[in-house]
Amino acid sequence: MRLLVRNMSRNTTETDLRDLFEPFGSVQSCVIVHDAETGQSKGFGFVEIPKVGAAKAAIRQLNGHELDGATLRVKRATSGSSST
DSSP states (O other): OEEEEESOOTTOOHHHHHHHHGGGSOOOEEEEEEOTTTOOEEEEEEEEOSSHHHHHHHHHHHTTOEETTEEOEEEEOOTTOOOO
């Protein structure tokens, strides 16, 4: 299941994000979206967890979780979610 993670601190790294989600199950991919011109994080990204049950547990427990001073918003990514 692909998850959308919003409201991230600009200082959060892909390693930070992966470390946060891995206790829930295997993380297939983890990507933070960056601005093409500045290279700075746009404050959101995507995490792919193959097992649906593990992904749903991550949503329940990490939505509202604080990381690097920001309160994360985690939900299932929809087909309209974009990586740009």
